[in-house]
Amino acid sequence: MHGKNIIGGTLSAQGTTTCQSINPATGTTLPTRFFAATTEEVEQTMSLAANAFITYKQTSQDQRADFLEAIAEELLVLGDELVQQAAQESGLPQGRIEGERGRTVNQLRLFATLLREGSWCEAVIETAQPERTPVPKPDHRTMLRPLGPVVVFTASNFPLAFSTAGGDTASALAAGNPVVVKAHEAHLGTNELVSTAIINAAEKTNMPQGVFSSLNAQGYSVGEQLVKHPETKAVTFTGSTRGGQALMKIATERPVPIPVFAEMGSINPVLLLPEKLNLEVKEIAQTYAASITLGAGQFCTNPGLLIGLDSMELDLFTSELKEAIEDSTPQVMLTDGILKAYENGKETVLSSTGVSPIASSQQELPKGAGQPAIAMISGEDFINNTLAQEEVFGAFSLVIKCKNRLELKLVLHALKGQLTGTIMGTNEDVKIFENEIDILQEKVGRLIFNNVPTGVEVSHAMQHGGPFPAASDSRFTSVGTAAIKRFVRPICYQNCPESYLPEELKDANPLGIWRKVDGQMSKVSIVELVG
Amino acid sequence: MHGKNIIGGTLSAQGTTTCQSINPATGTTLPTRFFAATTEEVEQTMSLAANAFITYKQTSQDQRADFLEAIAEELLVLGDELVQQAAQESGLPQGRIEGERGRTVNQLRLFATLLREGSWCEAVIETAQPERTPVPKPDHRTMLRPLGPVVVFTASNFPLAFSTAGGDTASALAAGNPVVVKAHEAHLGTNELVSTAIINAAEKTNMPQGVFSSLNAQGYSVGEQLVKHPETKAVTFTGSTRGGQALMKIATERPVPIPVFAEMGSINPVLLLPEKLNLEVKEIAQTYAASITLGAGQFCTNPGLLIGLDSMELDLFTSELKEAIEDSTPQVMLTDGILKAYENGKETVLSSTGVSPIASSQQELPKGAGQPAIAMISGEDFINNTLAQEEVFGAFSLVIKCKNRLELKLVLHALKGQLTGTIMGTNEDVKIFENEIDILQEKVGRLIFNNVPTGVEVSHAMQHGGPFPAASDSRFTSVGTAAIKRFVRPICYQNCPESYLPEELKDANPLGIWRKVDGQMSKVSIVELVG
Known part of the structure; x- marks a missing residue:
């Protein structure tokens, strides 16, 4: 370890300010001193x-x-x-x-x-129509460029x-x-x-x-x-x-x-619907206890809100969850700062209006670990308690008990933008609660059915983003191949000489990519198509 | 004409403040009084x-x-x-x-x-792999939603x-x-x-x-x-x-x-390259005089800068352009405010450092019309004159005379973001000036070859936007079908019941649209594909 800044292929340590990492499990400062970049180094x-x-x-x-x-x-x-x-x-x-x-x-x-x-670069070609009246149509070719x-x-x-x-x-x-x-x-x-x-x-x-x-x-x-x-x-x-x-x-x-x-931030609400809860209450409680405590709860998609209708099933769910959380093993958190923010955030929510604790882990608490916990709040109190909507980064979740469907709807309307929203529901539940699901859909980037939000697939179809404040711009994702779209803009080339065109837009389609040519998706060369 | 606000299907005139349009050609106030919306009407x-x-x-x-x-x-x-x-x-x-x-x-x-x-909604489907280890792959389906x-x-x-x-x-x-x-x-x-x-x-x-x-x-x-x-x-x-x-x-x-x-704003620079200018100096001057004065110059893509290397051809171009502008007919501008802003803006640029007038229309100036004009500035003066980069909305253009290629490059580097940039150049010019064109490309949304920027095709391939300040976000267009992308965001449905999925994402592909299924573009149904 050299501790220097890496500026292209060059190592650089022009400044005198240094910083060190800390092992959160032991509190030990690690030996290497890292040189903070100077104004000149940033400029270079x-x-x-x-x-x-x-x-x-x-x-x-x-x-x-x-x-x-x-x-x-x-x-x-x-x-x-x-x-x-x-x-x-x-x-x-x-x-x-x-x-x-x-x-x-x-x-x-x-x-x-x-x-x-x-093909991700979205090549679009409109071929020229020199004979068009009243004005000829030029050749336009557009693609995404960095x-x-x-x-x-x-x-x-x-x-x-x-x-x-x-x-x-x-x-x-x-x-x-x-x-x-x-x-x-x-x-x-x-x-x-x-x-x-x-x-x-x-x-x-x-x-x-x-x-x-x-x-x-x-x-x-x-x-x-x-x-x-x-x-x-x-x-x-x-x-x-x-x-x-x-x-x-x-x-x-x-x-x-x-x-x-x-x-x-995101608190990733989970909607617990009645028929599903009735059928699988134990499994759901265990699955969610595992999701809440996974990786010390340090996931952007950690399920922070479990929303249900006041019922025997919800009470049973809560008591099963209580047991599982009490049995859960506290894990070391990423940094001492994150651990302190977790314990403070939990304390703030727990002492806010209408929140009552349900359980916290009863297992041994190692140095640097956060103590998993859950609490309960009524739908009405949640709506009026802005603190309860703040993300507590770590293994902490709130169960929201709604007295009826109207209150449930109001709770959903009160939610801010989220990365994910989850429905635990049978097909029948989904049919009955379609309006509620629709409200939730408007608040999230990913709508999950009968699964947990933790676990973000890196694929072509992933959307990891959501309405503000979950993300700064709901139109983009930070996980999956579509994340590339954040860093490109379309450039249109009009009547551009073949020699200057990027490969993706050349007549012959040398890369063999999908292109939208005169409105049709195609892989063929322009010559073949037009000529 | 009722002059009322149109709130859905209801006419509404709750306020007392009224406004009227003015005929800019006559200065006459038109009779209908239009009721400005009240705070309550906006809320409704x-x-x-x-x-x-x-x-x-x-x-x-x-x-x-x-x-x-x-x-x-x-x-x-x-x-x-x-x-x-x-x-x-x-x-x-x-x-x-x-x-x-x-x-x-x-x-x-x-x-x-x-x-x-x-197919514009970009449906992407990743089918489930329940047997995948260490964790099963869920079904993910994503599309653009309003x-x-x-x-x-x-x-x-x-x-x-x-x-x-x-x-x-x-x-x-x-x-x-x-x-x-x-x-x-x-x-x-x-x-x-x-x-x-x-x-x-x-x-x-x-x-x-x-x-x-x-x-x-x-x-x-x-x-x-x-x-x-x-x-x-x-x-x-x-x-x-x-x-x-x-x-x-x-x-x-x-x-x-x-x-x-x-x-x-955009001033839509045009790069006049030597061989092309030498071959077609008269035609280019006439084409550009027409583009500068089209619609009283009131286009976002009006060519406001004509950039060339100091040469006999550029002098000839300028004198041809002078003649054409002097012969051009002044046209009525959209509003009195726009006319005043045009005349003031022109005056500001004309009296700024290094700018010398070349010509203005010598034809009769009707009431409400703006007087087309062109002026000249050296490359060096342009780089140091921030006023010369401000858009003058109307029929006004600056010819920039660069003493050499280095100065030309510095002028291009000094440009702000633009809707369009135009190259008037033979294939040989394009080869020789590739670096310069590349600098220009980074500043624009549409790069035009041997044409005028005025005339914005409404098509799948149009990009009408560009780096700031031409547009607020260079990643989007306001003309052409891609404009729809401004108003949508991807929503991902994970393990979603078929009944709740939008038509675009259902197994059978009932709309017959192009979808990216497990990484391949396809129109087939999932059932057919996955088996």
């Missing part, structure tokens, strides 16, 4: 990234696929060193880190597959899959944008290992200097300078609502505003 | 729109296509009355209004065609095609969103006629009350209230940079920020 990084963009945007989709696959390879080459480093810095078990490494590698490879297939350097603020809760070489970096690089990562202060060593792997991959696949950089920071000034920099064209962030909103404010107040894709 | 309108959304979003694509086609029919039924009203209020010739009506009607029909084909009520601020320069039933309204309605139009104060009568046509069409096709409303306003308060309203989910605007930025500020400062799609 962005200028190098802007320069890299000139050549990187001209790379073929195949070349970028090679690069992403090489990153996946280099991550695997790191072997156990990476797993141990990430486990040490995050408090997450090694098995979980190994699983997350698999997810990260597969994610990079999935984007490579997307590029090799090539925006320019993207600044990635990494997440604490997935030190691999949502961090340095995670979904944001993979999708921004796939689209043809250089990436500058602001390292997460909780896993600086993991960041250094992964950044080095990316640089190695870039060199092996002949990518331009500055296609990737990684800067360390203490406090907010490096992040602020990165977001304000004129060469920065987009920003991604995964974390708290406060953090995301602060970045959005800086970005919209720039002379040239840029998009911030912030994936922020 | 938005609440009705929110209510309409509940049913409107459930309409089929075919039903919405019927609605759009009925609007087109109703517009044609208005016949000459509409043409005369719009001509009177805008100062535009009847022939131009007739052409614009054709464009508006075709635009509505094109969106109807898009809906009948149905956002909710859209507020449309209409443009002055296209009283039909970018106004009440223009591209913004057509695309928002096509996507399944109710629309509330803030009538343009310059053509209140045209707005009333067109709004009535839309309401008639809504009634004939059984659309819900409140799917469309239109409010009159004096000053900014109605617009501000509309943008701040919690039921408003998106805003469109076409007009000045100042106006667009004011709306963006209000929208981002809301408790729940919403997107504003503002299409603002």
Whole structure:
């Protein structure tokens, strides 16, 4: 470990401020001192990234696929060193880190597959009609092109899959944008290992200097300078609502505003419908206890609200859940700060109007661990209690008992934007409660039936985003291949000489991609079609 | 003419403030008094729109296509009355209004065609793999769904095609969103006629009350209230940079920020390359004189900058252009305010550092008309003169003379975001000046070769937008079928019962649309595919 900033292929430690990661399970400060980037280093990084963009945007989709696959390879080459480093810095078990490494590698490879297939760029061609009256129709060809350097603020809760070489970096690089990562202060060593792997991959696949950089920071000034920099064209962030909103404010107040894709807080409501609850009350309670406590509850999709109608089944569910939570094992949380925020947040909700505790884990509480807990509130109290809608990041959920369907509807109307909403219901329940489900649908990015929200598939169909404040822009996702759409814009080429057209738009369709030609989806060459 | 607000199917005039349109060619105030909406009327309108959304979003694509086609029919039924009203209020010739009506009607029909084909909603399906280890893969199905009520601020320069039933309204309605139009104060009568046509069409096709409303306003308060309203989910605007930025500020400062799609200023640079200029200097000068003065220069794509290398050809071009501009006929501008802003803006640029006048029209100047003019500036002066980059809305262009290629590059680097950039160049020119064209490409939404920027095709391939400040978000277009993408967001349905799935995502693919199923584009049913 060198602790330096990684500016393109160059190591740089011009400043004197240093920071260190802490092992949350032991409280021990880890030995390596990481040098926070100076104002000049940020400037050098962005200028190098802007320069890299000139050549990187001209790379073929195949070349970028090679690069992403090489990153996946280099991550695997790191072997156990990476797993141990990430486990040490995050408090997450090694098995979980190994699983997350698999997810990260597969994610990079999935984007490579997307590029090799090539159709994601939405090529649209309208051929010329020189004889059209009153005016001839020109030739128009449009495709999605990269925006320019993207600044990635990494997440604490997935030190691999949502961090340095995670979904944001993979999708921004796939689209043809250089990436500058602001390292997460909780896993600086993991960041250094992964950044080095990316640089190695870039060199092996002949990518331009500055296609990737990684800067360390203490406090907010490096992040602020990165977001304000004129060469920065987009920003991604995964974390708290406060953090995301602060970045959005800086970005919209720039002379040239840029998009911030912030994936922020979500309490992921679950609607427990009567027939289903009646049929499977024990299984549902056990499934949800597991989902609530999974990974110390440190998931953006952790189910924080369990909403049901006042009934014997709901009481039975609550008592089964109580037992399961009391038996659950407290787990070490990511950082001491996150643990404190969890315990404080829980306390705030528990002492707010109408909230009564149901249970908390009765098992031994190791150093650095959060104590799982659940509580109850009536529908009426929930509607009037703004504190109960704040995300408590960790293993904490509220059961909302609604006295009737009207109150249930009002609870659903009161919800803010969410990443997910879940329906536990039979087909009959779904039919009866269609209006309620419809209200919930308007609040979420992903509507789940008879499953748990934790577990976010990396696929073509994933939507990980949702109405504000779950995300800054509900029209985009931060997980799955559609995440690439955040970092591109359509450019239309009118009467463009064949020689200047990107491969994707050339007459012969050399990449063999799907294109919309004169309104029809097709893979054929224009010559064949028109001539 | 009743002058009332149109709130769903109800006419409403609760306020006492009235406003009137003015004929810009005569300065005459037109007789009808239009009632500005009150705070309560705005509230009623938005609440009705929110209510309409509940049913409107459930309409089929075919039903919405019927609605759009009925609007087109109703517009044609208005016949000459509409043409005369719009001509009177805008100062535009009847022939131009007739052409614009054709464009508006075709635009509505094109969106109807898009809906009948149905694939625009980007259905993506990943089928379940219950046997997958370590965790089963759920079924995920994603498609674009409407956002909710859209507020449309209409443009002055296209009283039909970018106004009440223009591209913004057509695309928002096509996507399944109710629309509330803030009538343009310059053509209140045209707005009333067109709004009535839309309401008639809504009634004939059984659309819900409140799917469309239109409010009159004096000053900014109605617009501000509309943008701040919690039921408003998106805003469109076409007009000045100042106006667009004011709306963006209000929208981002809301408790729940919403997107504003503002299409603002652009000066549409044209790069005159040497070989092309040498071959066709006269034709290019004449073509550009016509493009500069078309419609009194009142186009967002008016070519405001003509950039060339210091040469005999550029001097010849300038003298040809001079002659053509002197011969050009001044035309009545849209409003007295726009005329004054044009004359003041021209004066500001003409008296700024390094700008010298070349020519202005020597023809008779009718009442209300703007005097076309061109001027010259050196590349170096342009780079240092921020005033020269401000859009002068009207028939005014600057010729930029660059002393060498380095200066040309610096001029291109200095440009702000633009709707269009044009290259006048032979294939040889394009090869030689590839770097320069590449710089220009990063600044524009549409890159045009050997043509004029005026004339914006309504098609699947059009990109009418561009980097800020040309538009608020370069990732979207306000013209062409892709404009529909502004008003939708992906919703992912996980393990959703067939009965609750939208038609577009059902197993059997009843609409026969293109879907991405397990990574492959296909029109087949899932049953057939998966077995």
